[in-house]
Amino acid sequence: MSGFKRAFGMVKRKPTPPSTIRVEPAQILGALPVAVAMLDESDTICFVNYAGEEFFGSSSAVLKNQSLSDILPADHPIFLLVERARNDGLTVAEHDMVLEGPRLSRRGCAIQVAPVSDAPGHVVMTLQDESAARALDQQMSARNAARSITGMAAILAHEVKNPLSGIRGAAQLLETSVPANDRELAVLIRDEADRIRAMVERMETFGEKKMERAAVNIHRVLEHVRKLAGSGFAARIRFIESYDPSLPHVNGNRDQLIQVLLNLVKNGAEAIAGTERLDGEIHLTTGFHHGVRLSASSGRSRANLPIFVAVRDNGPGIPEDIRRHLFEPFISTKASGSGLGLALVAKIVADHGGLIDVDSRPGRTEFRVNLPVFEEPPESSH
Numbered sequence: 001m002s003g004f005k006r007a008f009g010m011v012k013r014k015p016t017p018p019s020t021i022r023v024e025p026a027q028i029l030g031a032l033p034v035a036v037a038m039l040d041e042s043d044t045i046c047f048v049n050y051a052g053e054e055f056f057g058s059s060s061a062v063l064k065n066q067s068l069s070d071i072l073p074a075d076h077p078i079f080l081l082v083e084r085a086r087n088d089g090l091t092v093a094e095h096d097m098v099l100e101g102p103r104l105s106r107r108g109c110a111i112q113v114a115p116v117s118d119a120p121g122h123v124v125m126t127l128q129d130e131s132a133a134r135a136l137d138q139q140m141s142a143r144n145a146a147r148s149i150t151g152m153a154a155i156l157a158h159e160v161k162n163p164l165s166g167i168r169g170a171a172q173l174l175e176t177s178v179p180a181n182d183r184e185l186a187v188l189i190r191d192e193a194d195r196i197r198a199m200v201e202r203m204e205t206f207g208e209k210k211m212e213r214a215a216v217n218i219h220r221v222l223e224h225v226r227k228l229a230g231s232g233f234a235a236r237i238r239f240i241e242s243y244d245p246s247l248p249h250v251n252g253n254r255d256q257l258i259q260v261l262l263n264l265v266k267n268g269a270e271a272i273a274g275t276e277r278l279d280g281e282i283h284l285t286t287g288f289h290h291g292v293r294l295s296a297s298s299g300r301s302r303a304n305l306p307i308f309v310a311v312r313d314n315g316p317g318i319p320e321d322i323r324r325h326l327f328e329p330f331i332s333t334k335a336s337g338s339g340l341g342l343a344l345v346a347k348i349v350a351d352h353g354g355l356i357d358v359d360s361r362p363g364r365t366e367f368r369v370n371l372p373v374f375e376e377p378p379e380s381s382h
Contacts, residue, residue: 034126039082041121043068055127056104072101078111085113085123099127107359160200168193211351215249215374216257218309222284225261229282234269237280244287250307251374256348263341264311264367271315271365285310289370305355305370312366323360 026047029036035055038047048056048063056063056071072078077097084092091114099106109129116122171190175183226239250257265282272280289308318326327346349356355370 034128036124036126037063038116038122038124039068040119041086043079043082046122052127055106055129058103071104072099078113081111081113082123082125085115086121089115091115161197164193164197164200168197211253211256213251213253213352216252216254218247218250218257218286218307218371219243219245221254221257221261222286222309225258225265226284228262229265229269233266234282237269237272237282240281240283242283242285247286247288247307249374251372252352256351257371260345260348260369261309261311263345264369267341267367268311268313268315268365272313275316277314279314281314283310283312283366285312305353305372307371307373308368309371310366310368312364314363315365317362317365318358318360323358326358327356 030049032049033051035052036049037045037052040046044065044067045063048060053060053063077094081092081094091112093110093112095110097109097111099109106129109127112126113123116124168190171186171193174186178186230239268282286309288306327342346356349369353372357368359366
């Protein structure tokens with residue numbers, strides 16, 4: 001009978017003993033991907049996890065025993081959150097907070113502060129940079145809007161281009177046969193036909209076309225863009241370059257990346273020109289930003305986007321009501337702008353699997369593009 005029970009799994013098994021591995025709370029906090037810091041009753045940092053080190057841009061050894069007022073101004077709203085959590089014994093939160101200090105610059109942060117029940121006067125903070133999530137949300141909205149005009153562009157290309165060619169040809173014939181007083185009207189018709197045709201061709205670029213990608217040296221791209229801008233529309237603007245020479249190649253399309261960065265530089269130059277200031281500057285920066293990942297279009301994997309390229313100008317800034325819709329088609333800060341330039345930029349960056357964000361305030365506007373690293377395809381085994 002005992003053999004029968006064993007054969008059919010009827011013998012009772014001894015329960016598996018509980019794990020003898022002990023995990024300290026500090027180890028758990030250290031493994032969290034969210035920045036965590038603990039303050040004592042005098043707002044001195046007594047603990048910070050690994051994500052917190054990255055958030056503050058400093059090591060735990062440097063941050064420990066440092067007062068929060070050494071990192072942020074004493075009148076910063078975060079101190080009110082800390083006091084509320086400490087005095088009321090409740091968890092308090094604030095979103096879209098700006099953290100600006102001598103060695104810290106973070107915008108769009110979500111902060112939560114909670115009291116520590118076993119340590120009177122102590123509070124624990126979680127800090128999350130929500131700018132990437134906000135940028136992704138804006139970019140996806142812009143991408144959907146760009147797709148919505150793809151069909152319209154195809155219709156326009158088919159239905160408008162042919163009649164425009166006829167109108168333009170008729171206007172050219174009229175130029176040679178009408179009196180001088182009417183010739184100006186014929187030229188106007190021809191020029192307007194050209195302008196409409198150019199608009200249709202720009203809208204055609206939103207079409208879904210396969211893009212060839214390869215290893216691209218982003219610094220060579222920036223050098224080409226700077227030369228084009230410096231010899232033309234940005235001849236009177238000072239360029240400041242801050243590059244990380246150790247960056248690997250980007251997985252991208254060189255010509256389209258030139259189009260993206262040239263458009264961003266041109267926008268910055270035009271913004272500066274509108275202020276008529278003589279100390280106009282455009283900063284071009286590259287670097288490596290760990291932890292920026294984005295779901296691939298297939299949804300089965302996540303793309304790593306550690307390389308960033310930033311274009312910053314000291315123009316007047318972008319109004320808040322426009323900034324939220326900046327990458328949508330037909331949104332422009334310029335009176336004569338078509339509003340397709342930045343929408344096309346957002347589409348090209350999205351086609352690369354990348355991410356674009358903008359941070360703007362009076363006297364400073366920065367566009368930041370995150371791009372994937374080029375990785376050699378694995379060798380096929382025979």
